[in-house]
Amino acid sequence: MLPSTAPLFPVPRSLEVLAGPGPGPNAPVEVRQDPDLPEQGYSLVRDRDGTRIGYRDDAGLRYARQTLDQVRADPGLAGHAVRVRDWPDFPVRGFMLDVSRDRVPTRRTLRRYVELLAAARMNQLELYTEHTFAYADHSTVWAGASPLTADDMRWLDALCAAHGITLVANQNTLGHMERWLAHEPYRERAEKPEGFTIHGRLRRPSTLAPTPENAAFAVELVRELAATVRSRRVNIGADEPWELGKGRSADDAAERGLGQVYLDHLLRVATPLLEDGYEVLFWADVLADHPEVAEALPTAGLIPVVWQYDGPSHARAALDRATPPQHRQWAADGFDMEALAGGFRARAKSLTSAGRPFWVAPGTAAWNSIVGRLDNAVENLLDAAEIGREHGAGGYVVTSWGDHGHLEPPTVTYPGLLFGAAVSWCLDSNRDIDLAAALDRVVFDGPGIGAVLTAAGSVADLVDAPLLNGSVLFAGLFGTAPAVAPDAVAEAERVLSAAADALARARPAAADGDVAVRETAQAIALARFSAALIAAGGVDRLTPAAATELLHRLDALLVEQRVCWLLSARPGGLDDSIAKFAPLRSGLARQAAQ
Numbered sequence: 301m302l303p304s305t306a307p308l309f310p311v312p313r314s315l316e317v318l319a320g321p322g323p324g325p326n327a328p329v330e331v332r333q334d335p336d337l338p339e340q341g342y343s344l345v346r347d348r349d350g351t352r353i354g355y356r357d358d359a360g361l362r363y364a365r366q367t368l369d370q371v372r373a374d375p376g377l378a379g380h381a382v383r384v385r386d387w388p389d390f391p392v393r394g395f396m397l398d399v400s401r402d403r404v405p406t407r408r409t410l411r412r413y414v415e416l417l418a419a420a421r422m423n424q425l426e427l428y429t430e431h432t433f434a435y436a437d438h439s440t441v442w443a444g445a446s447p448l449t450a451d452d453m454r455w456l457d458a459l460c461a462a463h464g465i466t467l468v469a470n471q472n473t474l475g476h477m478e479r480w481l482a483h484e485p486y487r488e489r490a491e492k493p494e495g496f497t498i499h500g501r502l503r504r505p506s507t508l509a510p511t512p513e514n515a516a517f518a519v520e521l522v523r524e525l526a527a528t529v530r531s532r533r534v535n536i537g538a539d540e541p542w543e544l545g546k547g548r549s550a551d552d553a554a555e556r557g558l559g560q561v562y563l564d565h566l567l568r569v570a571t572p573l574l575e576d577g578y579e580v581l582f583w584a585d586v587l588a589d590h591p592e593v594a595e596a597l598p599t600a601g602l603i604p605v606v607w608q609y610d611g612p613s614h615a616r617a618a619l620d621r622a623t624p625p626q627h628r629q630w631a632a633d634g635f636d637m638e639a640l641a642g643g644f645r646a647r648a649k650s651l652t653s654a655g656r657p658f659w660v661a662p663g664t665a666a667w668n669s670i671v672g673r674l675d676n677a678v679e680n681l682l683d684a685a686e687i688g689r690e691h692g693a694g695g696y697v698v699t700s701w702g703d704h705g706h707l708e709p710p711t712v713t714y715p716g717l718l719f720g721a722a723v724s725w726c727l728d729s730n731r732d733i734d735l736a737a738a739l740d741r742v743v744f745d746g747p748g749i750g751a752v753l754t755a756a757g758s759v760a761d762l763v764d765a766p767l768l769n770g771s772v773l774f775a776g777l778f779g780t781a782p783a784v785a786p787d788a789v790a791e792a793e794r795v796l797s798a799a800a801d802a803l804a805r806a807r808p809a810a811a812d813g814d815v816a817v818r819e820t821a822q823a824i825a826l827a828r829f830s831a832a833l834i835a836a837g838g839v840d841r842l843t844p845a846a847a848t849e850l851l852h853r854l855d856a857l858l859v860e861q862r863v864c865w866l867l868s869a870r871p872g873g874l875d876d877s878i879a880k881f882a883p884l885r886s887g888l889a890r891q892a893a894q
Contacts, residue, residue, distance in 0.1 A: 307374040308367060309742050310421060310725040311733060318381035323350045331361070341387030344368060348381065360387070362464050363421055386726070390688065392695035393724040394424030395717060396470065396535075396661070400432050400479070401702030402873030404446050409710060409868040410456055412812055416714070418463035419742050420721035424697070425460055426470040426535055431479035432872075433471070433525055440483050446872025453528035461530065468581070469526040472537030473518035473569045474544075478506040489514050492547035498633055507543040510552075510561055515568030522573060532578050535605075536569050538562075539583030559590030567598075574601045581605050584651065584658060588639065591650035604651060605697065607661040610768055611679025612643035618766040621782070640768065643680075644687035652691055659695035660688035664716025666708045667701040668770030670777075670827045671796075674757025677716040682731060685723040696724035703769075704778075705877035707826065707861070709819035710868055714743050715753050740808075748806025749816055755799045756824055762795060763788045776830035777884055779838060789835045796828045815867045822864045826857055839887040847891035854885060 308315065327350035334354035337343065342364035343354040351368065355361035367384055371377045395417055399405065405413070417425060427448065434447040453467075460467040481490045482504055490505035497503070508514040518536070526534050545553030545561060553561045570580045584604035587594045597604070610618065619637055630637045639646045644660055651658045662684035665677035681698070688696055698720035700713045718738055722730035739750030760771035765784045767775060773792070775781040803821055810816065833850065836842055842850065858878060865874050 307377065307741070308370050309419075309733075309738050310722040311729040312367065312384045312386040313726040313729050314383075314385040316383045317377075318347060318383055320381045321348055322346050322377075322379050322381050323348060327351065329353070331355070338387040339391060341385075342367070343386075344371075344382070344384040346371065346382050356387075359423065359464060366419075366421070388421070388725050389685065389727055390693065390696040390724045392424050392659070392697075393422045393721060394426060394468075394695060394697040395422055395720075396426040396428055396697050396699045397713075398428045398667075398700060398702040398706070399448065400428055400430035400476075401704075401706045402877040403702050403706035403865070404432050404448065404870045404872060405710075406868060406870055407452065407455065408812070411459060412710070414456070414459050414463055414465060416717070416743060417465055417721075420718055421725050422698075422721050423464060424466045424468055424695070425456075426468045426697070427456075428535075428537075428699075428701075429469075429471045429525065430476055435521060435524055438480075440485060441480050444872055446870030450528045453525070457529040457531075466531045466533065467529045468531050468533050468535055469522065469529055470535040470537070471518075471522050471525050472539070473508070473515075473522065474510070474538040474565060475507045475541040476537065476539070477508055478504045481505045481508075489517065490547070491541070491543040491549060496543045496546065498542055500629055503542075505543065507541040508565075509548040510544065510565035510568075511548075512568060515565055518569050519572050522569070523576070526578065533581065534573060534578050535581040536566075536573070537583055538566055538569070539585050539607075541586070557590075557592070559586070559593040562586050562590065563593045563596055570602050574598075579603065581659070583607055583661075584648075587650045588647050589636065591653060594650040594654040594656055597654075597656060599656070603659055603694070604656065605659045605661050605695070606644060606648045606651065607663075607699065608640070608644050608647045608684070609663040609665065609680060609699075610640055611676050611683055612641055614673075614676040614679060614766055615640040615643070615768060618768045621766055637768075643683045648687060648691065658691070658693055659697060660684040660693050661697040661699050662720060664698060664700040664713045664720070666712045666716060667703045667706070668774045669712070669760060670707060670771065670773050670830065671759060671823050672708070672712045672715060672753070672757035673760040673771050674715055674754060675761040677757070678719060678735075681716065681720045681723055682727070684720075685727045689727060696720070698724075704774075705880040706873075707774075707823075707877065707880075709823055709864060711749070711753060711816050711820045712757075712823055714739060715757055718742060743810065744806075744808035744813060744816060745810040746806070746808040746813065748802060749808055749813075749820060752799045752803045752806065752820060752824075755795055755802075756820075756827065759792045759795055759827065763792050772834065773827045773830045776834040776838075777826075777881070779883070779887070781830075781834050781838070784834055786835065789831055793828060793831045793835070796824055796831065800824050800828070819864045819867060822857075822860050825860070829853060829857060839884070839891055842888070842891045844892050844894050847888050847894075851885070851888040851892050854881070854888060858885075 329351040337356035340359040342360040432447045491507040491509045545558040662680045665673040736750035736754045
């Protein structure tokens with residue numbers, strides 16, 4: 301029987317096991333440049349005469365040596381003659397980590413991510429920044445957040461460069477600026493300083509007014525952050541400007557159209573950066589609703605990044621299960637929810653119709669989940685790879701966000717990150733990889749945690765109550781979970797309990813294996829707590845005795861959550877994250893006292 305290709309990650313697009321033995325221990329290794337290979341491509345032949353490597357560029361040589369190391373390390377492949385030809389589907393294969401929703405990674409955690417990206421052949425890293433970079437003249441905004449400093453960024457940039465990874469400065473410049481606008485010196489920059497209503501709730505102002513002054517302010521921020529890294533590429537965000545056209549720009553939007561108002565601000569920010577010699581990325585969500593903006597975009601240097609975080613069938617199931625009040629609220633907020641069920645094809649339609657190049661950005665589906673939504677992540681990541689490849693997208697960026705306190709530890713992001721890395725390298729050869737085995741081999745260097753993470757990540761689908769951009773288990777902590785069949789909750793608890801037992805037997809040899817085990821155990825414990833709460837029908841259905849028991853259980857979990865947080869993240873933001881549990885704890889205390 302021929303040896304399996306499973307030990308190779310990512311699985312090469314072409315691997316042949318040839319007749320005859322592999323090279324002996326002292327056989328020569330010949331390396332030569334081959335301009336006929338695609339960019340980042342390589343060829344590898346090992347037979348009785350030795351090893352011959354062909355490579356197109358430095359990246360191709362690095363990936364060839366990586367494959368050679370994997371072949372040599374595998375008992376099944378090492379003794380056979382083999383031939384490999386390989387290159388990536390997407391030139392840029394990136395990872396974007398949210399560092400602005402409370403959880404700012406330590407340097408040790410950042411190093412771990414860089415090592416993982418290198419092992420997975422990803423070549424770009426972005427840290428999504430709103431207020432967590434220590435801007436020289438804006439300490440009011442980042443005080444207490446344990447921000448990344450210029451020294452942190454220079455250190456990380458050097459580390460990335462040593463691993464063949466480009467570190468890209470990422471600073472939002474329009475929406476998601478609430479942490480700035482909450483402070484008096486910046487409030488008057490807001491489109492609606494008094495706040496706005498969305499999803500039926502009043503929220504703090506989050507969008508900059510689209511003025512020349514605010515554009516100049518945003519450019520100044522991007523330039524200061526970008527000066528800490530060597531890359532000539534930046535990401536200016538500009539997504540989800542919820543209040544745009546509803547406050548100070550309302551008259552302008554009514555006269556010229558919201559899309560034109562958005563485009564003007566986008567270009568005021570992007571043009572100076574393009575003139576500086578930067579390639580400028582921005583999120584393309586506004587373009588989906590305003591195709592005329594897509595047609596008016598400059599063609600050189602400005603790259604829309606199409607994001608979508610629910611797989612088409614998962615989005616369809618969630619929309620079909622949504623209640624009439626939810627649908628009415630979406631309509632009132634102006635959201636075209638049906639487009640979500642069309643996946644990346646629908647989200648990119650304005651760009652494909654206009655013939656504009658774009659990148660794709662799926663997600664790990666770790667956020668708003670506690671233990672992940674792995675089935676959704678896999679569908680979403682495959683959808684992005686298929687549509688991106690079909691339209692020649694130049695980049696594929698796996699995103700991992702931190703909504704609502706970033707409760708999830710790094711380990712919960714790893715399954716989606718690794719799968720995204722594999723299918724962005726070569727979709728055809730990696731769509732059916734054994735993800736649990738790949739996690740154990742590539743990330744944890746030992747058996748056990750991979751199966752635990754994939755099992756726990758399946759629970760979101762197991763409860764058969766699909767939600768958009770989150771899981772029922774997460775919603776259960778905040779009193780917003782829909783009704784779930786008792787049998788489904790019981791099955792979820794069974795799977796989570798078995799995962800906890802299996803985790804206790806895991807033996808990762810990775811340097812941070814002990815941290816990975818403890819953080820994963822905490823995530824599973826939080827998920828099991830939520831399952832117990834959902835099984836009881838929510839806080840208001842609890843007896844005083846049951847509420848008392850869950851209150852004590854929650855307090856112990858929050859103590860451990862603090863400890864686990866500090867294993868991989870800085871202290872700034874921890875209190876804000878823990879405060880998200882305050883309504884739940886208050887409700888349990890109220891029920892216990894009755």
